Amino acid sequence: MRAAEPRRLGAVIVASFMGLAASATGALAELQGNPEDGAVVFQKCKGCHQVGPEAQHRIGPHLNGIFGATAGRHEGFAYSKAMQRASADGLTWDLGTLDAYLENPRALITGTRMSFRGLPDEQDRHDVLAYLRQFSDSPRDIPEAVPSAFAREVDLPPEVLAIVGDRDYGAYLASECLTCHQSDGSDAGIPSITRWPTEDFVVAMHAYKRQIRPHPVMQMMAGRLTDEEIAALAAYFQDLD
Amino acid sequence: MTLNRRRFLGATAATLAAPMVQAASHGRARVVVIGGGAGGATAARYIAKDSQGEIDVTLVEPTRMYYTCFFSNLYLGGFRELSSIGHSYGTLAADYGVNVVHDWAVGVDRDARSVSLAGGATLPYDRLILSPGIDFVDGSVPGWDISAQNAMPHAYKAGSQSELLRAQIEAMPEGGTFAMIAPPNPYRCPPGPYERVSMVAHLLKGINPTAKILIVDPKEKFSKQALFEEGWGAHYPGMVERIGPDFGGTNVSVDPMAMTIDIDGAVEQVDVCNVIPAMKAGRICEIAGVTDGNWAPVNPHTMQSRAEENIFVLGDASAQGDMPKSGFSANSQAKVAAMAVRGALTGSKVFPAKYSNTCWSLIDTDDGVKVGAAYEATDEKISSVSSFVSQTGEDAALRKATYEESLGWYAGITSDMFG
The missing domain is CATH 1.10.760.10 (Cytochrome c-like domain)
Known part of the structure; x- marks a missing residue:
């Protein structure tokens, strides 16, 4: 029992954190129908x-x-x-x-x-x-198939925004970038994004978000980031050693 | 602003973190990861790196040298050496302190929370991450089973199978036939079989230009179909023929001894036959009792098994919704799971899940295309919320840039996996 208890508590906390995000964005259940x-x-x-x-x-x-x-x-x-x-x-x-x-x-x-x-x-x-x-192409099988859920403008609640400056949040967001962009700053095929001046980084990301810069992968990635998240990423990558 | 934020952060972190810390009675919390591919290696590395020694991470992977399935088609086409897609686990062990165990996991005791290995060892865990990739569904291509993999290779797990398939293609008689039995949905790497056809065509164009490629396909459509068909017509005119379900693509059997395939009653003699059977989650998922049908359903917010909250399932083996079974997806899912595992065991903060995927394919020299999507977790499944795909008729410069981007991605994801 003693072993089980903290585990259950952990799950509750994770769920309640999700709840925080959900309450500010409208119920997640509305994201897609049943x-x-x-x-x-x-x-x-x-x-x-x-x-x-x-x-x-x-x-x-x-x-x-x-x-x-x-x-x-x-x-x-x-x-x-x-x-x-x-x-x-x-x-x-x-x-x-x-x-x-x-x-x-x-x-x-x-x-x-x-x-x-x-x-x-x-x-x-x-x-x-x-x-x-269910009777059209599944994105699982044909990734270019049209989306199955409504995209939402991620509208993070103040509790989450408050931790945006936190390195943990920047690091978590950045992990998505590091699938392609290398943390050591190598730039073969895919540009380096480390040690950019913060303002350049923010301007570039907003240009992707607004689809002024043309790259489709980056438009997709930037399109789902809030202003605060872009700022957090800029701060993270500026200091990355 | 910063001050306020910091002050708030302190309060938030305290309320979020304090109750989450695992009161492990045995000292350091233990995580066992089974499978050292795009899901497992990434999860092991992130948990070890970000917990800074607080979590003891053991990675169980049978092979000492791991060959990535992604880019193995480029080896078939002659664009990569096999050695360039092989990776060892030395950095994960030396720089991140991951215990790498080269053995097969053969049992999971969910009550005792332990994994047993073929070599006899038992590994206790607080959280278990299963990322075993795929196995094949017995009998999905009548006449073929795993014992026929030397006569008719699948080459859908990279390494010796890839070498064998390439050697067979190189040994084809002039004007011979390469056949592929394509898999039904869902399967690892949706554009993979068709990129493979492109790479085989590229190889044959150089060494055996009158050879033919025959695809027998149970599916009506496939990913990037317009792009591949445009490319095959432009680069390899007359070489590739595809038989879809309307012409018997669903009714196929093979005879590996005779090297024949029977398509809806019509028997064809072929020189090489690449059988890509129907797929299911790697067997350890079944052993652990976390599968429902062929795959292991997971909670979209965390990648936790729906059957057992101490077990996470990543990548191809999981049933999560809209993400394709790809290395990129597994890597993306691994970061969400790593965050959730750390949160549960050390009280570190847990943020809403973010998932994404991009798949690049090479059609011919400097002719690269891509498809990708962004995903969000809902309670029901991981749902796609936006997608893009390369367009037919793109100019050569863009296609070349896309190929070069794929090389950069390969370097990026493999260093994200293996350090």
């Missing part, structure tokens, strides 16, 4: 749409592979002029566009033939999207 609940929501769609191994076009097109697909491109389905126009404009279905379409179909595509008044409840939309996501 596919099982989504299967129930999908009952509302079933009159017109099929999905799954045997799915066929009915009144509406089947929904296999919809994530990542350009709108209105299924062979053998007669789309409305409005959907064809959206297709020509390059509308691609992902969590964001599908969420908007499901909330109010006519707001996204005026003249769509989908005579559905929409799902006003955000959780319903997230759930049904999580359900449908």
